[in-house]
Amino acid sequence: MNDFVDAFKFIGRNGQIPGEPPLPTIVHLTLETLKIAGIGIAISVAIALPIGLWLGHIHRGSFVAINLGNIWRALPSLAVLAIGVAFLGIGLRNVELALVVLAIPPIITNAYVAVDSVDRDIVDAARGMGLSGWEVLREVELPLGVPLIFAGIRTSALFVVSTTTIAALTGYSGSLGDIINNETSYHLSGVLGAAICIAGLALAVEVVLGVVQRLLTPRGLKVTGAKELEAGATPVVTTA
């Protein structure tokens, strides 16, 4: 248990080791990790969400959208990073590419399923009221799909945070993974401290996105069947 006490002391010292030259602070590394992950998620959402929503809206490409998710689950993140390093070399470019490759499929799959599975009667009613295709997507399918769409983004976000730290193993420096990768300088207490921060960061991202999802979910959905939607909201899940 002593190791864990020392680990929290290490976090309390903001990642410094007494008698050693100054090291990157824990706060700095945590924010860097968050930044790298944030960029990865932002790019992935920007690419994947429109594709998934559009495919779902026109009810086409289910084979691609769903099988993409299945293949993606089979991609080990360290392997993707390693192959990327061979082609692109060590650096942020490779890390972000790996993050985007790994984060896109669950967002597409979930966005597709979310829109595709909106009750056809509701869509017909909306069309009957004179809404255009674009309006149907924006006013009906998107709000009703929020729980599933967000489940995809949350899965990806978790995966991205996790993979960002694994990137340290492939030589990329500038995340909390650096500490774990350098036990000689940081000792076990530092490594444990960093591990606690990474776990905390992942849980925090999960909780924050959960709150955002709640805020975005239409009130009607929260009352009826929101629980069922959430329960079935993870057609693809994995971790890194």
Added chain:
Amino acid sequence: MILLAAGGNPVIPSFGGSTQQFACERANRLFCGGWVSRNWSTVLWPALRQHIVLTLIAVSIGFAISTALALVAYRRNWLERPVLVITSILYTIPSLALFELLEPSFGLSRTTAEIALVSYTLLILFRNTLTGLREVPAEVRDAAAGMGMSPMQSLLRVELPLAAPAIIAGLRIAAVTVISLATVAALIDDAGLGVPILTAISNNVFKTELIVAGAMAVGLALAADALLVLAQRVLTPWVRAGS
């Protein structure tokens, strides 16, 4: 492990021989087929075999634990919530962190690696098995009871077979997840396909090894997934495969 800085022309130190020999390795070209064939039986194949063993052990133990939990939760509903909360938290913790968090208690060992790997299978397998059992139609259960089956007979001969597609779908996710995470486990246990990847990184980013080991990990995951799809088709011929 301390990583060597990469930069300039990579020098592959440990090959010996004349300059003519291993020219591809020295230049660190993208893919040196000769290296692969020379190191297949000493480096790559053992790593692949260890990886398969790590995965089989983790998935088997995880399957045993979560099936037991799911069967109890199937009869005692109150158990579902606490199990889901605990396994979700375990599932959320990034692998790199979990491996390190277990290290003080279990050391740098196979046990530590397996405990972490098993903990990632629990949420998926528990949830899928329980959902599969719950989705068995009530009429089917009633019919089984009406035919005079005891609850145990009904479970073994009716409910579990009908839940098989959901259970196998869970096994698919669990297997590929463990294969993925077992590469990271190389950090604490000197085994599996993560070992050649980490070696290649510290060896001036030796590209051939990175690509081959990475591709083997991806290939293994795809093969495991395909194998389980096949298993589902064979075991549950009344359902069209695919989840």
